[in-house]
Amino acid sequence: MGNMIETLCILFRLLLLMIALIIIGEPVRVALSKYSHLFRKLDFLQISVLNIYLGGLILYLIAMLPFHFFNANVAWAITVISGVLSIFLHKVALKKLNSLIRPVQKGTIDVRNYLSGNKIAVLQCSAVLGMFLVALCIQVSPLPTLLFGSIHDTSLHSLYVQVMLENQGVPPTMQPYLQEGIIYPQAAHVFFAYGCLIFGYMPPEAIFYITALFQALIILSAYYIGKSYSSRRLGLSLAFIFFCVSRWPRLLTWGGNPYVVAFPLQFISLSFIPFLQDLHADDSTWKKNLSLFAIGILLGYLAALHLTLYIIVMAAITVSTFVNVLRKRAFYELRNLLLVFAISIIPISPFIYRFVEWYPYPGHNIGLPSDIPIAPWTYVNLLNWLLFSEGISPYPPLVIMILGLVIFSCIIIYRKRRQLATLLNPTKVFSCLILACLILVLLFHLQYVFPPISIITGEAVRPTISIFISLCFLVGVFNVILYDTLINYFRKRLTRIILPSKEVFEKTVAIALTFLILFSIYSPFLYYTITQDTGYLVESYSKFAVTTSDDYELMLWMRDNLPKNSVILVNDYEPGMFIPSISHLKAIYPWVLSKDSLNYQRLVEMILNGTMSPAVYDAMKQLDITHVYVGADYSYKWAKNRKWDPLVFLSNPSFNLIKKIGAAYLFEVLYGKPEVVYKDSFEYTNVYDMGWQFINAEGCQFKGSGYVSTNSSYTYNGTHNLVITAKNEGGLFYANRIYRTIYIWDTSNVTFSFYINATAGFSPPDALSISIWDTSWNQSICFTTPDSLYAEHNSTIILSASIGLFSYNISAIWQKTHNATLPTRFFITIQNIDFDGVENVGYVGDILVKVGH
Ligand SMILES: [Ca+2]
Numbered sequence: 089m090g091n092m093i094e095t096l097c098i099l100f101r102l103l104l105l106m107i108a109l110i111i112i113g114e115p116v117r118v119a120l121s122k123y124s125h126l127f128r129k130l131d132f133l134q135i136s137v138l139n140i141y142l143g144g145l146i147l148y149l150i151a152m153l154p155f156h157f158f159n160a161n162v163a164w165a166i167t168v169i170s171g172v173l174s175i176f177l178h179k180v181a182l183k184k185l186n187s188l189i190r191p192v193q194k195g196t197i198d199v200r201n202y203l204s205g206n207k208i209a210v211l212q213c214s215a216v217l218g219m220f221l222v223a224l225c226i227q228v229s230p231l232p233t234l235l236f237g238s239i240h241d242t243s244l245h246s247l248y249v250q251v252m253l254e255n256q257g258v259p260p261t262m263q264p265y266l267q268e269g270i271i272y273p274q275a276a277h278v279f280f281a282y283g284c285l286i287f288g289y290m291p292p293e294a295i296f297y298i299t300a301l302f303q304a305l306i307i308l309s310a311y312y313i314g315k316s317y318s319s320r321r322l323g324l325s326l327a328f329i330f331f332c333v334s335r336w337p338r339l340l341t342w343g344g345n346p347y348v349v350a351f352p353l354q355f356i357s358l359s360f361i362p363f364l365q366d367l368h369a370d371d372s373t374w375k376k377n378l379s380l381f382a383i384g385i386l387l388g389y390l391a392a393l394h395l396t397l398y399i400i401v402m403a404a405i406t407v408s409t410f411v412n413v414l415r416k417r418a419f420y421e422l423r424n425l426l427l428v429f430a431i432s433i434i435p436i437s438p439f440i441y442r443f444v445e446w447y448p449y450p451g452h453n454i455g456l457p458s459d460i461p462i463a464p465w466t467y468v469n470l471l472n473w474l475l476f477s478e479g480i481s482p483y484p485p486l487v488i489m490i491l492g493l494v495i496f497s498c499i500i501i502y503r504k505r506r507q508l509a510t511l512l513n514p515t516k517v518f519s520c521l522i523l524a525c526l527i528l529v530l531l532f533h534l535q536y537v538f539p540p541i542s543i544i545t546g547e548a549v550r551p552t553i554s555i556f557i558s559l560c561f562l563v564g565v566f567n568v569i570l571y572d573t574l575i576n577y578f579r580k581r582l583t584r585i586i587l588p589s590k591e592v593f594e595k596t597v598a599i600a601l602t603f604l605i606l607f608s609i610y611s612p613f614l615y616y617t618i619t620q621d622t623g624y625l626v627e628s629y630s631k632f633a634v635t636t637s638d639d640y641e642l643m644l645w646m647r648d649n650l651p652k653n654s655v656i657l658v659n660d661y662e663p664g665m666f667i668p669s670i671s672h673l674k675a676i677y678p679w680v681l682s683k684d685s686l687n688y689q690r691l692v693e694m695i696l697n698g699t700m701s702p703a704v705y706d707a708m709k710q711l712d713i714t715h716v717y718v719g720a721d722y723s724y725k726w727a728k729n730r731k732w733d734p735l736v737f738l739s740n741p742s743f744n745l746i747k748k749i750g751a752a753y754l755f756e757v758l759y760g761k762p763e764v765v766y767k768d769s770f771e772y773t774n775v776y777d778m779g780w781q782f783i784n785a786e787g788c789q790f791k792g793s794g795y796v797s798t799n800s801s802y803t804y805n806g807t808h809n810l811v812i813t814a815k816n817e818g819g820l821f822y823a824n825r826i827y828r829t830i831y832i833w834d835t836s837n838v839t840f841s842f843y844i845n846a847t848a849g850f851s852p853p854d855a856l857s858i859s860i861w862d863t864s865w866n867q868s869i870c871f872t873t874p875d876s877l878y879a880e881h882n883s884t885i886i887l888s889a890s891i892g893l894f895s896y897n898i899s900a901i902w903q904k905t906h907n908a909t910l911p912t913r914f915f916i917t918i919q920n921i922d923f924d925g926v927e928n929v930g931y932v933g934d935i936l937v938k939v940g941h
């Protein structure tokens with residue numbers, strides 16, 4: 089129930105955000121449709137999705153200008169002014185609407201008349217809108233259970249948004265969090281930042297939620313392209329394909345947030361191709377030039393959203409232009425293409441400038457650590473990726489169905505190519521898109537074959553996804569053909585059996601039968617979308633969305649309590665990645681190129697192994713680390729556990745536990761003596777918080793009682809000692825046992841010392857013992873009070889007294905007892921055994937593990 093309300097809240101806010109963006113874009117759209125050839129004859133669904141990007145373009149412009157006024161006041165002002173302007177621009181239309189709503193008078197149109205006159209259009213639009221809303225619900229429903237999304241992609245983009253908010257615009261570098269310059273085009277981040285400014289979202293929240301909105305918007309943009317190329321019917325068919333057939337970008341969970349945000353604009357951009365073909369030859373040059381300029385700017389805006397999608401669209405436009413040039417010698421198209429290409433550079437020119445300026449620096453950016461390895465892109469087998477790693481669909485039965493549909497669609501479209509009529513243009517564009525993507529995939533492969541001559545580097549996965557997308561477009565075209573064929577077939581059949589006068593009835597039956605067939609073809613897709621998608625999203629998000637509420641609370645605490653100049657060491661597979669955007673503190677390193685620094689990676693690895701040697705402290709000192717953050721959970725990395733163990737730091741005198749919330753820890757680095765890896769004087773109240781754990785003692789454990797705590801009796805050092813009690817209640821004996829893990833970085837000369845006091849209630853063979861165990865619980869050495877039953881084992885050392893401070897070289901004892909080196913990771917156990925039923929109260933204090941001399 090709580091989740092349901094939260095889902096509705098997120099949904100409601102996303103719809104409000106969408107409306108705000110639509111309003112900001114509206115004056116631009118009205119102006120463009122008036123003074124250029126673009127954006128005429130759009131219906132309200134097309135306008136909705138288009139305006140979001142026109143609005144985004146305005147916000148991007150404000151954020152890119154170097155005046156630092158991209159803030160909440162300006163964001164609100166723009167929204168309100170655009171709202172007023174939109175009302176003013178639509179004065180006439182609003183009056184008409186007003187007359188529609190008022191009771192019917194003579195000479196005005198009645199709502200009912202209007203609806204019945206446009207029955208089919210209204211139905212089709214409602215279907216698209218319905219699919220959009222259902223898709224949005226599916227996208228949003230997993231969000232309340234997860235915090236913030238992927239600790240990698242989302243945290244990286246949060247950092248960009250955070251510096252944008254702090255600078256009230258897009259800054260040149262990620263200061264004060266990093267020295268790195270910002271080359272990644274920031275248009276998608278402007279949407280996220282706008283969400284933060286309007287709703288007070290935290291950057292990671294804004295990114296996680298707003299990405300879901302754009303995942304659902306793909307349905308409206310698929311409708312947009314279908315309707316602008318052919319008809320509302322094709323629009324509806326394409327919307328349906330992206331509602332339940334194509335998994336991209338709906339089920340994309342690993343992040344890629346700007347990619348998702350750019351996706352719908354990519355579809356809209358494909359609708360610009362006819363405008364480059366100079367269809368309005370008799371119009372004024374001024375209007376033509378404005379159209380070309382607007383197309384160029386919008387394509388450049390697509391580049392600012394996501395560069396690869398821009399390259400794909402430009403490639404498709406180029407292919408289609410060249411086809412026309414070859415067939416019709418239409419050279420003016422080539423001129424238009426070049427013009428548009430040149431203009432499209434404008435919106436991303438600041439980033440191109442930075443890229444060129446910083447290219448000679450190591451790693452092609454400024455402020456990177458000097459030890460960044462420059463590795464070539466790893467090779468991806470694309471066919472393998474598409475077919476066998478959920479590239480087509482995460483559900484195996486659907487993979488087969490989609491492949492079948494695609495093959496069948498291509499055959500039918502090829503055979504019917506002469507009768508396509510209104511479907512001809514979209515089919516041509518979608519074919520150009522396939523061809524363009526194939527060329528791009530080949531070009532991308534050049535970098536593996538001839539690295540020096542390849543100008544296109546990067547991943548080849550995205551053009552492969554676009555090939556899949558264009559095949560989905562063809563399936564959408566096929567649906568319309570199938571619909572027409574079926575209707576004709578049924579009507580012919582039905583005229584034979586039904587009287588000619590019942591034409592309406594016959595038409596209805598034909599439509600019903602056609603829909604029944606289409607429904608049965610697509611029912612598996614609908615089934616999986618409605619029943620499985622939410623579960624799939626939750627499961628695959630949670631591999632990377634591992635931030636817990638403990639982490640979140642601790643990061644908020646850090647924001648309010650740590651000094652601003654703190655530098656926090658984080659593990660790149662833990663939620664600490666979000667520290668810059670939540671705590672507003674510097675983290676080493678966020679999910680940026682800097683994190684590949686060999687020094688940092690070695691540091692992460694050494695802590696992972698618990699090897700806290702002087703090298704660790706040297707590396708931390710070099711990076712000016714003041715604190716270490718250990719998260720509550722860790723992200724998926726091919727079944728490898730990349731999580732740091734808090735026990736490496738707990739009771740290590742070089743670290744001071746500043747704050748612990750649940751399983752999330754923050755340590756201050758004291759840079760003490762690395763030789764002492766563990767020093768426990770039990771000066772705390774909760775032993776479990778400090779890493780000690782219970783183990784079930786063997787024997788008659790349930791016939792007795794005992795507790796473990798710290799108190800101030802018999803203290804040896806400081807004010808507290810560990811107290812561990814055991815009392816046999818009718819069994820043979822009762823044992824109370826606790827343990828914890830110790831990590832050492834040198835096994836050769838390890839000193840183990842402890843204070844022990846076993847006088848209260850102990851009588852032979854009662855014993856208080858403290859042991860070292862290997863982590864598989866096979867080998868051990870045990871130090872026990874006199875008169876213990878353990879004495880018969882050769883791995884047991886009898887202490888000379890029941891009270892006192894003892895110290896041993898356990899490396900030597902382990903070597904002698906087990907003929908092996910002491911393990912680098914072992915357990916210390918403390919055990920109290922009572923036989924006589926008189927409660928044993930044992931005290932332990934000042935355990936110390938020290939390596940070296
Ligand atoms: Ca103490």
Ligand SMILES: [Ca+2]
Pocket residue numbers: 849850851854922923924925926927928
């Ligand atoms: Ca006893």
